[in-house]
Each structure stands twice: as C-alpha cells, then as structure tokens.
Amino acid sequence: MPTAHPHITVCDATLRDGSHAYSHQITLEQVRAYATASEAAGFAFVEVGHGNGLGASSLQVGESLVPEREMLRAAAGCLRRSKLSVHVIPGFATIKREIVNALEDGVALFRIGCHCTEADITQRHISYVRSVGRETWGVLMMSHMASKEVLLEESRKMQSYGAQGIVLMDSAGAYLPQDVSAKIGLLAEKLEVPVGFHAHNNLGLSIANSLAALEAGARIVDGTAKGFGAGAGNAPLELLAAVLQRQGYPTGIELYPALDAAELAAKLFAGSLPDSTGITIVSGLAGVFSAFSKPVQRAAKQLGVDPRDVFFELGRRKVVGGQEDLIIEVADELARRASSQPPARPRP
Amino acid sequence: MSKLKVAILGTGNIGTDLLIKVLRSPVLECVLFAGRNLASPGMTKASLLGVTVSAKGLQGIVDRGAEIALVFDATSAEDHHKHAPVFARLGIKAVDLTPAKVGRMCVPAVNLAECLDLPNVNMITCGGQASIPLAYAIARANPSVEYIETISSIASRSAGPATRINLDEYLQTTENGLQLFAACERTKAILNLNPAQPCVHMQTTVMAKVPHPDLQATRAKVADMVARIRHYVPGYQLLLEPIVESGRLVTMVRVDGLGDYLPKYAGNLDIINCAAIAYAEAFARRAP
Numbered sequence: 257m258p259t260a261h262p263h264i265t266v267c268d269a270t271l272r273d274g275s276h277a278y279s280h281q282i283t284l285e286q287v288r289a290y291a292t293a294s295e296a297a298g299f300a301f302v303e304v305g306h307g308n309g310l311g312a313s314s315l316q317v318g319e320s321l322v323p324e325r326e327m328l329r330a331a332a333g334c335l336r337r338s339k340l341s342v343h344v345i346p347g348f349a350t351i352k353r354e355i356v357n358a359l360e361d362g363v364a365l366f367r368i369g370c371h372c373t374e375a376d377i378t379q380r381h382i383s384y385v386r387s388v389g390r391e392t393w394g395v396l397m398m399s400h401m402a403s404k405e406v407l408l409e410e411s412r413k414m415q416s417y418g419a420q421g422i423v424l425m426d427s428a429g430a431y432l433p434q435d436v437s438a439k440i441g442l443l444a445e446k447l448e449v450p451v452g453f454h455a456h457n458n459l460g461l462s463i464a465n466s467l468a469a470l471e472a473g474a475r476i477v478d479g480t481a482k483g484f485g486a487g488a489g490n491a492p493l494e495l496l497a498a499v500l501q502r503q504g505y506p507t508g509i510e511l512y513p514a515l516d517a518a519e520l521a522a523k524l525f526a527g528s529l530p531d532s533t534g535i536t537i538v539s540g541l542a543g544v545f546s547a548f549s550k551p552v553q554r555a556a557k558q559l560g561v562d563p564r565d566v567f568f569e570l571g572r573r574k575v576v577g578g579q580e581d582l583i584i585e586v587a588d589e590l591a592r593r594a595s596s597q598p599p600a601r602p603r604p
Numbered sequence: 605m606s607k608l609k610v611a612i613l614g615t616g617n618i619g620t621d622l623l624i625k626v627l628r629s630p631v632l633e634c635v636l637f638a639g640r641n642l643a644s645p646g647m648t649k650a651s652l653l654g655v656t657v658s659a660k661g662l663q664g665i666v667d668r669g670a671e672i673a674l675v676f677d678a679t680s681a682e683d684h685h686k687h688a689p690v691f692a693r694l695g696i697k698a699v700d701l702t703p704a705k706v707g708r709m710c711v712p713a714v715n716l717a718e719c720l721d722l723p724n725v726n727m728i729t730c731g732g733q734a735s736i737p738l739a740y741a742i743a744r745a746n747p748s749v750e751y752i753e754t755i756s757s758i759a760s761r762s763a764g765p766a767t768r769i770n771l772d773e774y775l776q777t778t779e780n781g782l783q784l785f786a787a788c789e790r791t792k793a794i795l796n797l798n799p800a801q802p803c804v805h806m807q808t809t810v811m812a813k814v815p816h817p818d819l820q821a822t823r824a825k826v827a828d829m830v831a832r833i834r835h836y837v838p839g840y841q842l843l844l845e846p847i848v849e850s851g852r853l854v855t856m857v858r859v860d861g862l863g864d865y866l867p868k869y870a871g872n873l874d875i876i877n878c879a880a881i882a883y884a885e886a887f888a889r890r891a892p
Contacts, residue, residue, distance in 0.1 A: 315811040350772040574800035581809035
C-alpha cells in the first residue's frame with residue numbers, strides 16, 4: 257500500500273496567465289465573476305493581473321485594459337478562503353511603484369519570478385515582501401533552458417533570500433515528463449521549502465507533466481480553467497482537479513464547483529480559449545516563451561513571413577520572456593532575407 | 605597641452621573599463637584608481653598597468669584632492685550620495701556613473717554643452733544613454749508624443765552585482781531621463797537579462813505612442829542622432845529604422861562595446877563609459 261498522499265496546493269492562474277490569451281483585455285466584470293467561481297471551487301490561490309505580472313502593462317508586452325490595482329481590489333473583494341496572489345518580475349515591477357501598492361490592495365502571496373538563471377535579481381523583492389510579513393515564493397521561468405543543477409543553485413539563492421516556495425515554470429511548454437521528474441525530483445529532495453510546477457500545453461503534456469511533478473515530490477501545482485493561458489495554454493484546472501482526485505491527493509478542491517468554474521471560464525472567454533495549432537507546437541519545439549504566440553502572429557502577418565520560421569529563429573537566438581521587441585527585428589530580417597534585400601543590420 | 609588629472613572611484617567592471625579608456629585618451633590622465641580591495645580584479649589590472657591605486661576609497665581621493673580636477677564615481681547610488689558633498693567641498697568635478705541623480709542628467713549627443721560648467725553631472729543609466737537620444741529624436745520629429753517606453757536586453761555576464769541589486773533604481777532613473785529629455789509625462793523602462801551563450805550584444809528598443817507619426821521626419825532625426833552618438837560610441841548601430849507596427853512607433857539599436865575590459869557584447873558597460881569619457885574630454889579641451 258502506498259503511504260497517504262501529501263496535501264497539494266493548487267494555484268489558479270486563470271486571471272493572470274489567461275491575460276496573455278486575451279491580449280490583456282480582461283474586464284473587472286470577468287475578474288469578479290471568475291474569482292467568485294474559483295473561490296467556490298476552493299483553489300488555494302487565485303493569481304490576478306497582467307500576464308507578465310505587476311507593472312508589465314506596456315507597449316512591449318501589451319497594455320492592460322484595466323489598471324492592475326483595480327483588478328487586484330476587485331478580486332480581493334471576492335475571495336475569502338482562497339488567497340490573492342500576483343506574479344512579479346524584477347525588471348518590469350519595482351518595490352516602491354508596484355509591490356507597495358499590491359500589499360495595500362490585499363495581495364497575500366507574491367510570486368517573484370525571473371529567467372531561470374538570474375535568481376539574484378529577485379533578492380531585494382523577495383526580502384522586502386518577507387520583511388513586511390507577507391508570503392513570497394520564488395519562480396524560475398523558462399526553466400527548460402537550464403540544467404537541474406543550475407536550477408537547484410538558483411532555487412537555493414531564492415530560498416536564502418526568504419522564498420517560502422519555489423516554482424519551476426515551463427514557460428515555453430517544452431518539457432517532457434522525464435525532464436520534469438529529474439528537475440523537480442532534485443529540487444524536492446534538496447530544498448527546505450515546497451516545490452511547484454507550472455505547465456504549458458504546447459506539446460500536449462500539461463497534465464502528464466503536472467502529474468510527473470507531483471510524483472517527483474512537488475507540493476504545489478499551477479493550472480488555469482480550460483487551460484486559459486499563453487500559447488497553447490496551461491494545465492486545465494478541471495482536469496487537474498479530476499486527476500488529483502483520482503490519484504488520491506488531498507487538495508481542498510471541490511470537484512463540481514471546479515468543473516463549474518471551467519464552464520464559466522469557457523463562457524466568459526469564449527473565442528479566446530487556447531488551441532493547439534501548428535504555431536503553438538512549433539513554439540514548444542523551439543522552446544520560446546508561450547506568450548510570444550500572439551505578437552509573433554501579428555508581426556509575421558505584417559511583414560509577410562511564416563510565423564513558424566519566426567519561432568524557430570527566436571529559439572535559435574535563445575530569447576527570454578520580456579524580449580518581445582526582438583520579434584519585430586527577427587520578422588523584419590526574415591522578410592529581407594526572403595526578398596534578398598540586404599539587412600538593415602550592419603554585418604558583424 | 606597638459607592633460608586633465610582625473611581619478612576613478614570604484615574598481616568594478618565600470619571603473620576598470622573607464623580606466624582603460626582614460627589611459628587611451630589624449631587629454632585625460634588617471635592620477636588615482638581608488639577602491640576598497642587591493643586584491644580585486646580591477647585593482648590588479650590597474651597595478652599591472654602602472655596606475656597609482658588606493659584601497660582607501662573616498663579617503664584616497666580626499667588625500668590627493670588638490671591635484672584631482674575630475675572624479676568618475678563608479679560606486680553605487682547609495683555611496684554617491686555620501687561622496688557628492690565631499691567632492692563639492694574639494695572643488696572636484698564629479699561625473700556620476702551611478703543612478704544617484706545628484707547632478708544634472710547628461711547625454712552628450714543631446715546636452716553636452718549645457719552641462720560643461722556644472723560641478724556634478726549624472727550619466728543616467730546604460731539603457732538611458734542608448735534610449736534617451738532616440739526618444740529625444742522621436743519627440744523632435746513628432747510634436748505630440750503621448751508615451752515613451754524603452755526596453756534593453758543585455759547579456760547576463762555583463763551585469764555585475766551592483767546592477768543586479770539596483771534594478772529598481774535603474775528603471776526609475778531611466779524613466780526620469782526619458783521624461784526630461786523627451787518632455788513626455790508617461791514613460792516606462794524595462795530591462796531583460798539574457799544568459800544565452802554566446803553572449804547577446806546589448807539591444808535597446810524605443811517604442812512610442814504618437815497619434816499621427818511623421819515617419820519620414822522621425823527617420824531623418826533618428827539617423828542624424830545615431831550619427832552623432834557614433835562619434836563617441838563607435839559600436840552604436842541602428843538595427844531597425846523607425847517603423848509603425850501594431851500602432852506602435854518602434855526603433856531599435858544594437859550597441860557593440862569596444863571590448864576594453866569586458867568583451868564586445870557588453871555594449872551596456874561601454875555606452876555609459878563612452879558617454880562619461882566624451883563629457884570629460886570635452887571639459888578637458890575647454891578647461892583653461
């Protein structure tokens with residue numbers, strides 16, 4: 257007989273990762289309606305805001321329809337058992353400008369993220385949130401790009417700054433289950449804080465990878481209703497709830513309300529739910545940030561190039577999240593190459 | 605003509621790269637390289653190059669204050685706030701390479717002449733030196749710029765510990781510089797560190813919201829500005845001339861470094877130092 261399964265913290269990132277799928281146009285009415293449904297389903301945390309987190313509304317990664325403070329307050333007003341969380345990337349968000357405000361707006365958990373090899377840029381933000389007594393986790397994004405040893409070293413830095421959990425994000429949807437087992441397994445074994453996994457579904461493995469993470473020792477898992485998230489979307493929460501129940505993991509989630517929340521999301525965000533397409537598959541294969549999907553399609557259309565070529569070229573250049581401006585440059589270069597014009601860029 | 609006697613305070617990547625540029629300058633002479641740790645790589649390099657070094661930091665400058673005309677402060681914003689009054693008391697001109705914003709912000713391609721008489725000038729940030737002249741050019745070509753944003757991507761290996769710990773100050777100072785020079789209330793700065801190997805060269809993008817952009821005038825102003833910057837930052841190159849994409853006015857540059865102390869990918873280090881040297885040399889050439 258296997259021993260009893262440990263309790264799993266399930267984070268609902270629908271109103272944050274889904275922002276990418278909705279070109280950051282989520283309304284306050286949608287925030288309130290969905291947050292209420294998520295609360296009823298019993299998800300531990302409800303993450304809200306721009307897809308790239310606090311302070312990210314910009315021309316670079318897209319402007320939010322609603323100011324983030326209004327979104328946070330609207331969600332906070334709907335939550336009781338479930339707690340409000342935000343994604344924070346230093347380089348976009350600052351302590352004085354965004355974190356201080358978010359503390360005031362009722363955020364219970366700050367998930368401070370960075371590209372997976374750059375943990376030291378999170379030191380001040382993690383320490384600050386701890387110093388004011390709020391919960392904070394470290395998030396390593398694009399974690400398919402680093403070895404398990406590097407991920408352990410970077411996680412240990414975040415742990416030393418005060419992070420109370422570490423989440424590996426498969427931001428590109430590039431992991432296979434054996435990668436998850438190796439990386440999460442090492443972190444779960446060596447770290448003192450709980451470890452989590454955030455899946456993307458580019459290769460159709462979001463649930464399989466989430467399950468592999470839990471079996472390797474993860475205690476935190478992210479998902480979104482109907483997979484409403486960047487690129488091919490995330491691990492669908494309604495499926496996670498079902499699979500976790502089937503596996504016997506206690507989560508505090510109530511199945512029917514979780515299924516209802518997914519149905520509600522399908523109505524609220526009809527027409528924008530993620531889909532597996534040639535573009536999202538190539539994005540996963542190339543290991544490019546899932547949220548590049550829409551801007552790549554826009555730039556490719558304007559400059560008359562194949563979006564799949566743009567993804568492979570971006571992957572070759574090893575771009576990271578936040579480098580959306582390079583999409584235009586790459587598309588421009590491919591267009592010039594196709595028409596055999598000399599590139600604007602001087603040759604090295 | 606005798607060379608202007610300068611000192612460098614701070615022996616990290618910025619200070620050491622500055623030293624090499626000063627040693628090459630026909631009008632500047634480094635009389636002191638001051639820091640805290642004689643065993644640091646920068647100190648070792650300076651000693652090998654035969655430069656007088658001091659491990660007494662600010663006190664090292666004070667001790668030789670009478671002979672120093674100009675000091676480059678390559679420490680941290682926090683430290684520069686302490687150093688600035690001391691330099692002022694000693695009558696030493698300060699070129700501040702931290703985001704402390706004590707003195708007037710200086711971008712040589714835009715406002716060099718009006719900064720020459722000031723006792724303390726601030727070189728803003730690396731991303732500021734790359735983006736502000738472009739924002740200024742965009743604002744000159746388009747009277748009603750509503751919003752300006754800049755994104756810089758730099759190689760992880762070019763970002764030292766001070767840069768990493770001061771990301772918030774970097775963003776704030778860069779945004780303030782954009783506001784001031786482009787006369788635009790709403791600005792935003794974003795910084796990405798990219799660990800890819802081989803290291804990525806510094807790239808800076810400026811995006812603007814302009815109701816009816818005059819693309820032809822913008823291209824002309826930007827081309828003119830790039831040419832001016834290349835006089836003191838040889839590796840500054842236009843990668844994407846201004847275009848309108850998804851309602852955004854976008855232009856992009858790449859900055860190759862001179863490869864003085866860090867390799868050529870570290871254009872971020874190079875551009876702020878080239879700007880500081882351009883300022884100091886202009887002052888030296890004008891000084892009686």
